[in-house]
Amino acid sequence: MGEGFARFKRQFLIDAIVKSCLVFIGVALLVIGTFLIVIEKSEIDFDVAYAVLIGIASGLLLGIGTFFVFHLSGKRLAKRLDKIFGLNEKVQTMYAFREEHGSIKELQRADAKAILNDCKLKMSKFVLGWAAFIAFAVLSLSLFVYSVIAMVSEPATSDNNGGDSGQTTPSDPPVDEGDKFEPTEHHRLALLELIEYVRSSQLQEGAKASVVAELELLLSKLDTFETDENMKAYVVGVINNVRESVNSVNTTYELYQGASQSANKYLSKLNQAIFSLSIDNVRKALNGIFESLCNDYEAYYNYATADPQPETAVEDQVGLLAKELVAALEKTSLGEDDDLYSVLSGLSAELDNITNVKKPMGVGRAQDKIREALLTECLNGLKIIVPPEKINEDVKVEVVNRLEDIFGLEAEDEEDRSYIDDSETADPNDKEETGDDGGFGTGDMIFGSNDLVIDPEKEPGNNIDSIKVEYGEIIARYDAEITRLIESGEISEEIGQMLREYFEVLMTPKENKE
Amino acid sequence: MRDMNVENSEKVQKFSATVKRIKEELRRDVVGQDEIVDNIIIAIIGGGNVLLEGIPGVGKTRLVRSLGRVLNLPFSRIQFTPDLMPSDVTGTNVIEKDANGRMVSSFRRGPIFANLVLADEINRATPKTQSAMLEVMQEHKITVGNDRYALEEPFFVLATENPIEQDGTYPLPEAQMDRFVFKLIMKFPSDDELVDIVNMTQITLEENAEAVVDGPAILEMRKLASQVPVIDEVTRYAVKLVSGTHAELDKAPECAKKYIKYGASPRAAQALITCAKVRALINGNYNVSYEDIDALARPVLRHRIKINYTAVNEKLTVDDVIDLLVKETRK
Numbered sequence A: 001m002g003e004g005f006a007r008f009k010r011q012f013l014i015d016a017i018v019k020s021c022l023v024f025i026g027v028a029l030l031v032i033g034t035f036l037i038v039i040e041k042s043e044i045d046f047d048v049a050y051a052v053l054i055g056i057a058s059g060l061l062l063g064i065g066t067f068f069v070f071h072l073s074g075k076r077l078a079k080r081l082d083k084i085f086g087l088n089e090k091v092q093t094m095y096a097f098r099e100e101h102g103s104i105k106e107l108q109r110a111d112a113k114a115i116l117n118d119c120k121l122k123m124s125k126f127v128l129g130w131a132a133f134i135a136f137a138v139l140s141l142s143l144f145v146y147s148v149i150a151m152v153s154e155p156a157t158s159d160n161n162g163g164d165s166g167q168t169t170p171s172d173p174p175v176d177e178g179d180k181f182e183p184t185e186h187h188r189l190a191l192l193e194l195i196e197y198v199r200s201s202q203l204q205e206g207a208k209a210s211v212v213a214e215l216e217l218l219l220s221k222l223d224t225f226e227t228d229e230n231m232k233a234y235v236v237g238v239i240n241n242v243r244e245s246v247n248s249v250n251t252t253y254e255l256y257q258g259a260s261q262s263a264n265k266y267l268s269k270l271n272q273a274i275f276s277l278s279i280d281n282v283r284k285a286l287n288g289i290f291e292s293l294c295n296d297y298e299a300y301y302n303y304a305t306a307d308p309q310p311e312t313a314v315e316d317q318v319g320l321l322a323k324e325l326v327a328a329l330e331k332t333s334l335g336e337d338d339d340l341y342s343v344l345s346g347l348s349a350e351l352d353n354i355t356n357v358k359k360p361m362g363v364g365r366a367q368d369k370i371r372e373a374l375l376t377e378c379l380n381g382l383k384i385i386v387p388p389e390k391i392n393e394d395v396k397v398e399v400v401n402r403l404e405d406i407f408g409l410e411a412e413d414e415e416d417r418s419y420i421d422d423s424e425t426a427d428p429n430d431k432e433e434t435g436d437d438g439g440f441g442t443g444d445m446i447f448g449s450n451d452l453v454i455d456p457e458k459e460p461g462n463n464i465d466s467i468k469v470e471y472g473e474i475i476a477r478y479d480a481e482i483t484r485l486i487e488s489g490e491i492s493e494e495i496g497q498m499l500r501e502y503f504e505v506l507m508t509p510k511e512n513k514e
Numbered sequence B: 001m002r003d004m005n006v007e008n009s010e011k012v013q014k015f016s017a018t019v020k021r022i023k024e025e026l027r028r029d030v031v032g033q034d035e036i037v038d039n040i041i042i043a044i045i046g047g048g049n050v051l052l053e054g055i056p057g058v059g060k061t062r063l064v065r066s067l068g069r070v071l072n073l074p075f076s077r078i079q080f081t082p083d084l085m086p087s088d089v090t091g092t093n094v095i096e097k098d099a100n101g102r103m104v105s106s107f108r109r110g111p112i113f114a115n116l117v118l119a120d121e122i123n124r125a126t127p128k129t130q131s132a133m134l135e136v137m138q139e140h141k142i143t144v145g146n147d148r149y150a151l152e153e154p155f156f157v158l159a160t161e162n163p164i165e166q167d168g169t170y171p172l173p174e175a176q177m178d179r180f181v182f183k184l185i186m187k188f189p190s191d192d193e194l195v196d197i198v199n200m201t202q203i204t205l206e207e208n209a210e211a212v213v214d215g216p217a218i219l220e221m222r223k224l225a226s227q228v229p230v231i232d233e234v235t236r237y238a239v240k241l242v243s244g245t246h247a248e249l250d251k252a253p254e255c256a257k258k259y260i261k262y263g264a265s266p267r268a269a270q271a272l273i274t275c276a277k278v279r280a281l282i283n284g285n286y287n288v289s290y291e292d293i294d295a296l297a298r299p300v301l302r303h304r305i306k307i308n309y310t311a312v313n314e315k316l317t318v319d320d321v322i323d324l325l326v327k328e329t330r331k
Helices: A003-042 A046-069 A073-083 A090-096 A103-118 A123-152 A187-199 A205-220 A230-251 A251-259 A265-275 A279-305 A318-330 A339-355 A364-408 A471-488 A493-507 B002-029 B034-046 B060-073 B084-089 B127-139 B193-203 B215-227 B232-241 B253-257 B264-280 B291-299 B308-314 B318-331
Strands: A450-454 A469-470 B049-054 B074-078 B089-098 B105-111 B115-119 B141-144 B147-150 B156-161 B181-185 B260-262
Touching: A003 A046, A003 A073, A003 A103, A003 A123, A073 A090, A090 A103, A090 B193, A103 B002, A187 A205, A187 A364, A187 B264, A205 A230, A205 A364, A230 A251, A230 A364, A251 A265, A251 A339, A251 A364, A265 A279, A265 A318, A265 B147, A279 A318, A279 A339, A279 A364, A318 A339, A318 B002, A318 B156, A339 A364, A471 A493, A493 B260, B002 B034, B002 B060, B002 B215, B002 B264, B034 B049, B034 B060, B034 B156, B034 B181, B034 B215, B034 B264, B049 B060, B049 B308, B060 B156, B084 B089, B084 B127, B084 B141, B089 B141, B105 B147, B115 B260, B127 B141, B127 B156, B181 B264, B181 B291, B232 B291, B232 B318, B253 B260, B253 B308, B264 B291, B291 B318
Parallel strands: B049 B156, B049 B181, B074 B115, B115 B156
Antiparallel strands: A450 A469, B089 B105, B141 B147
């Protein structure tokens, strides 16, 4: 085809390569930059790596397409050269008949080659054609740089700590502007942080998945709430679902529901203590139960060995506790493989052994047995069960509190619950307690100041309500008992001081607290 | 290979030189009319016939006679009149005495038996006589009775039409019009040209042109020209131009739909390509270009298409419509 034709072919090939490279770069940067801006502005959770991949793929596709558009085949090149140099189809004829023989055809070929060899095409002509492509690439680069700067200079958000309770929401919730609900960035950001908190927490996996799913669904529905009322109703539903999810995995909750109707004062005490999810509370309750059971067994022993036996019946409190415990466990769905079930059923069996003998064992031995069952076996078992469920509970409380803060819910917005209000539960180590302190098994669980609680020193009879007393009365009685024990020397001064301080905190009126 | 290229190059150079000399010799007898001369040469080399239209006295007959001298070809002139019979053109069998005194039949050749025939005022002949010319112009053969006579190549008919007198004329049928490769219009010479004509004819009315080629040389030139390559795009362009004259087709350009009543036959496309090859070679090019097609569009198409009343009403001539057609087709 001649040197001239080959030369022009090379020039146009370079032109096509340069243009396709510029298109590749421009499109890739444009797509990536656009994705970055969209991610940054709309807070969409989209991996930047995917944006880069999509950008590169788009650039490749269009770059290759550009190459094929601008790369001239022999025929197209011949036509282009005829047009550029005004050769009246000489080059096209040369190319079309390049392999044919014939006198005139060969002459034509030679003539066209000679003319082409003398023709010159400056690279500046091509460079002018590149101007638009270069401009496009530069614009895309500018957009990309802008998007990177915008992403990099975005203020850092707070980290979420897994499992911590008491963590506050990052900013104040928006002011409610009437009935219409307008989701804001605060809502979205706070929900995202809350979701991340739950994910990274040590909440049990089954409950975690449910809670995360609820929160994510809430996030997706933010734009669908037309009024505040709609929003709050939905959020209350989410809160209830969150509670239910966690309560369903907390066996102590199930036990509490199963045993809450029991009239047995010991079981009631134990139930409250376990449900408080505080080992300290459980220890205290068990100590109290131990003392009472020991006294009751002594009375029982005296009755059982007395001659003649009085006609008045003395209830076998130890065995009764064992039976009540079994009955409470049977009301739950806990199975034999449940840790709590095995701990408490073991306790029940031990206590039953104490009384289920032909001849009652000696008081001292019974006391040892009771101590062993209650304070050793039971406590050790509960030390494994309670902490994880405490974590579940803490996460639940944190999620509920945050949701209430984010969406400005008041207590009266939520449904009445037949069980104890979780928002009144407080960690004994947490100084920022809300609500009145005191009541039986205090520490994590705070009872309402007007609530009636079961008096552990009264016999329920047929009416459980008959032995319910005001919370304040119980506190005063415990305080008096502590004082007596200290004064009589039955407990050491150190323990006494610890108990005194404990009850002083509980006894301090709410309004006087810092 | 090199020798062949040299030989071919010499052939082409000789071709160009011959054409140049033909033109120069013709200019000795014919003043002006350069375009007419160029196109007639193209038609002769291309092997086609030419219809020449012009008012009396513009030099039609002189041109053809001069052409006969330059081409060194036997020339005959047929003046067509309404009473001219076909046998007056082709020849006829006559009874005559031979040397022994016996009456024998022999064919007396008509004026058509020449290489170069001037059919003057062909539109004055009757359709019967005109049709006798059809066979001759198309097949270069004559049938008389049961005998068929071939005409010597190259054979070329140059017919003339007087555009003024319409009484007593018989418009050429389309079938015959289609057999002319070109229709050329000889215009009234310019003042300067007329001065030259007057001065020249004051000296002598005889043609001064001398022979440049002969019949075999023209056939060689024709063969050489037929080898000129044409790319497919140019052929398609010529075809598009011809098919664009048919207004009934969907793909016809707007000007055709608006101004053309009847379109050109496929012979027009053949004529365009054949004559474009000759033109390219005459101009020193070894290939046919779009420019060659455009340059020949008017002479090839003007007698093959019929414009409608809309064009007449807008005072558009056939040539104007052809120019519009070329412009729209080139887009």
